[in-house]
Amino acid sequence: MIPSTKPAGRERAARGHGRTRGSLPWVLVLPAVVGLVFLVLPLAGLLVRAPWSTLAQRLTEPQVREALRLSLVTATAAMLLCLLFGVPLAWLLARLSFPGRRLVRALVTVPLVLPPVVGGVALLLVFGRRGLIGQWLEAAFGISLPFTTAGVVVAEAFVAMPFLVISVEGALRASDLRFEEAAATLGASRWIVFRRVTLPMIAPGVVAGAVLCWARALGEFGATITFAGNFPGRTQTMPLAVYLALEIEPEAAIVLSLVLLVVSVLILVGLRDRWISSP
Template sequence: MTRTGRAADPLGRPPLLLLAPAVVALLLLVVPLVAMLAAIDWASLPDDLASAPLRRALWLSLTTSTAAMLVSLLLGLPVAWLLARVQFRGRGLVRVLVTVPMVLPPVVAGVALRSAFGRTGLVGAPLLDATGFAFPFTAWGVVLAHVFVSMPFVVLAIEGALRTADPELDGAAATLGATRWTTFRRVTVPLALPGIVAGMVLGWARSLGEFGATITFNGNYPGRTQTMPTLIYVTRQSDQDAALALSLVMLVVSVAVLVLLRGRWLGTP
């Protein structure tokens, strides 16, 4: 035991060659956030936070991100279940296709969405002719962009949660006469529910911070397609203090997400 009452590490002290870059990495991640907080004009903060553009952009961000997560759950949960529970040819390819939007540059994602769902797009043109509805420059277009970039996070997180749920319990339910649909509803999903919720929160946070695909596909129209990230981008060009205030809101939301996920990623061994 050491003087502090803690047991000494049997492997010895961590080497300086590992500690030094670890400290540099932590500083690299923390210093920009501290600098941002230090640069905020706290006296004008209440006025900046009470602005009408912020309220509109924040409301649009919250509603579209929530709608995107509901769509991602409805569509992504079956995909995650297939990847985790069903053996089929091409499963690896399906996983790759699900993962592609995660590594795709956001602007490219916006171009791809416009090619598919724009007014002259592969799907958008027939949809416009049949219904008169077009996704671009609407709140529904924002939801679509959010779903495209965030659903992969939801699918992969839920797949991991489903894999940790004991598959033998599915077999036990089948021997008792349960159909695969009943087993999915009554056994698989309840066992994986904490991981499913964590995946939804993670996807919601990713959706809330989406910028590139949204502005490329939908533009930046206040009250209609202007979300918090796009508002911060345009505000920074004319009012640095207001942009810092808006960034503070996003930082608070991000910290809140981490608090919600603390049992999954912030727990102590």
């Protein structure tokens, strides 16, 4: 009988953990603590300075409620728009091989690194009244996107869609192709395979991508203010309301910031198993 090596392995692992705890690498620990404080301290300052005694009253103020309502509506509409176009785009990148696929993938991720204000300028040049497509939309259908609620949705979808595409493409690449091939050999069309087999398999990735997409749209500022402006009740979302209130009513800005902070924390908690879990 071959003697088991598991106890010895556990003893070595225990000794290794003991050495790690006994001799902390301070050259790494100290910068790590400073980095943690740097990230947490501003959030703590927001919580400390929040007007907790009048928080409920502040949340019911007309400008706060209107900004919150508009943000929720436009972020949800942007998420649905991203689902409509982003899921097929992710499938295209994950399932088909074609010339220039790497270039297309790089172009899809450009909004992730593009300054939002630059994205807003680019949207104006395309969808503005004198833009490449905007002038045609206005001449043919009387549609003008800049400085409208629809423009807010377009700006938010532009900056948020890469989150959905990346998440769904990753789920597609991790899924088992044998199920799709089996359905195809049984006579199912490509659309039926996608709807009845592929989508259920990648549903967690789609949900995670949609939530991240919605959160990114909810917090968008630069592209929105550049392409849609800052008009209360029409284009003033919560980030824009924070920017405006910071100059005239700081407490209202803090309340709106708290709402965005709570949404961000809830999203991270909801996606912890997929995005921030540790072994």
